[in-house]
Amino acid sequence: xxxxxxxxxxxxxxxxxxxxxxxxxxxxxxxxxxxxxxxxxxxxxxxxxxxxxxxxxxxxxxxxxxxxxxxxxxxxxxxxxxxxxxxxxxxxxxxxxxxxxxxxxxxxxxxxxxxxxxxxxxxxxxxxxxxxxxxxxxxxxxxxxxxxxxxxxxxxxxxxxxxxxxxxxxxxxxxxxxxxxxxxxxxxxxxxxxxxxxxxxxxxxxxxxxxxxxxxxxxxxxxxxxxxxxxxxxxxxxxxxxxxxxxxxxxxxxxxxxxxxxxxxxxxxxx
Ligand SMILES: [Zn+2]
Numbered sequence: 001x002x003x004x005x006x007x008x009x010x011x012x013x014x015x016x017x018x019x020x021x022x023x024x025x026x027x028x029x030x031x032x033x034x035x036x037x038x039x040x041x042x043x044x045x046x047x048x049x050x051x052x053x054x055x056x057x058x059x060x061x062x063x064x065x066x067x068x069x070x071x072x073x074x075x076x077x078x079x080x081x082x083x084x085x086x087x088x089x090x091x092x093x094x095x096x097x098x099x100x101x102x103x104x105x106x107x108x109x110x111x112x113x114x115x116x117x118x119x120x121x122x123x124x125x126x127x128x129x130x131x132x133x134x135x136x137x138x139x140x141x142x143x144x145x146x147x148x149x150x151x152x153x154x155x156x157x158x159x160x161x162x163x164x165x166x167x168x169x170x171x172x173x174x175x176x177x178x179x180x181x182x183x184x185x186x187x188x189x190x191x192x193x194x195x196x197x198x199x200x201x202x203x204x205x206x207x208x209x210x211x212x213x214x215x216x217x218x219x220x221x222x223x224x225x226x227x228x229x230x231x232x233x234x235x236x237x238x239x240x241x242x243x244x245x246x247x248x249x250x251x252x253x254x255x256x257x258x259x260x261x262x263x264x265x266x267x268x269x270x271x
Contacts, residue, residue, distance in 0.1 A: 002074045004059060004135070004168030005211035006222050006230065010080055011056040013225035014105070017082045021050040023100040030094050035075060035115040038095060042118035043070065058131050058167035062124075069124045075113030081106050081225050132166045135204050146197040149189045156192050157185035158259050160200070169204060171261045172217060172239050177203045179238045184270045185256075185263045210235070238264040 002010070024046050029038060046065060053064045061080070063070040072080070077092075083104045089096075095107040095116065107116070119127055133140040145166060152159050159165055160174045169177065178185050181199035183192060192200070216222060216230030219240075223229055233240075237247050242255040246266040255264050 001076050001170065001219075002059065002078070002216070002222055003170035003173055004056075005173075005208055005232065006216035006224075007059045007061060007074065008056050008212050009216050009224050009230070010074070011054055011061055014054045014061075014080060014082070017225060018051075018054070018099070018101075018103065018105070020054060021052050022103075023048055023050055024097055025100045026098045028096040028098070030089070030096075034078075034094060034109060034112050035073075036117070038116055039118040042068075043116075046070070057128055058134070058163060059170075060128075064121070067121050069119045069121055071117040071119060071124070071127060072107070073115050075109060075111065075115065077111045078107065078109040078114030079223055079225070081108065081223070081227060130164055132162075132164055135166055135168055135201075136208060142197075142201045145201065146194060149192070149197065152189035154189060155186050155258060156183060156189050156200070157263050159189050160204075161259070161261070166204075168208065171263075172219070172236075173204070173207055173211065175239045175264045176207050176237060179265060179270060180207065182270055184267075185258060185265050187271075238266060240264065 026047065027043055029040055032038060046068060049065045051063050051065060055062045055064065059073060061072040083106055085102050087104055090108055092110045093106050093108045097105050133145065148165060149159060157174050157178060160169050160177065161171060177200060180203040181196060183196050183200060211217060211232040214230065214232040214235065215224060215228065217232040218229035219233060238253050241253045242264060243252050245251065246253055246269060249266065249268045251266065251268045253264055253266055255262050
């Protein structure tokens with residue numbers, strides 16, 4: 001599943017290739033729904049309008065016109081790729097938009113957990129009202145974040161992945177952050193010390209930035225918009241390494257299920 005680094009990379013790729021502003025010349029829809037119904041009628045209203053910016057918020061990609069925003073979520077297996085005129089439709093291509101520049105942007109998604117939504121610009125903030133701060137944004141107040149987390153009784157791994165408290169840390173990077181910080185994923189948020197929170201925020205930023213630099217992580221099928229896979233999976237310390245020896249202490253890496261997701265950790269290194 002694409003997490004923050006992978007979505008950030010898709011946004012950067014699209015900006016690099018498409019160089020907003022550009023106009024939408026046509027839409028092609030190959031089915032009515034993804035995870036939700038595709039808002040075809042609203043999207044057709046955007047013909048001949050300029051896309052002014054492509055931005056990321058949490059794990060959403062925002063295509064912005066002067067008064068509307070198309071919100072895209074990649075779900076488990078979604079991707080946007082850019083093609084030129086004589087592109088060949090693949091089995092799981094569901095939506096294509098053509099630009100006045102003769103380029104096409106195609107949404108492909110085998111499992112269809114992704115979705116596309118339409119909002120008026122004045123209403124889009126409501127869509128994101130429940131989201132916490134961005135870990136890589138300069139204005140994020142990590143002292144306040146520590147205070148908020150100290151009030152929680154849930155295990156730190158579960159809270160780290162809760163987008164209401166902090167966006168963009170999914171299952172993979174939560175395991176990696178807690179390992180690097182030396183904090184047990186089972187530790188209650190209220191028992192995590194201020195020193196440990198400092199480490200958690202430091203490693204959250206470092207790991208996400210490093211993953212973006214290395215092109216993201218390709219676990220199943222993630223590809224960027226140039227069709228390239230990521231390289232950060234080679235840097236995992238614990239994720240997907242159950243039974244293999246811990247890089248720091250040589251005891252076997254363990255796994256456990258928390259909130260329906262598999263956590264990888266080292267019982268010796270993480271307290
Ligand atoms: Zn260890």
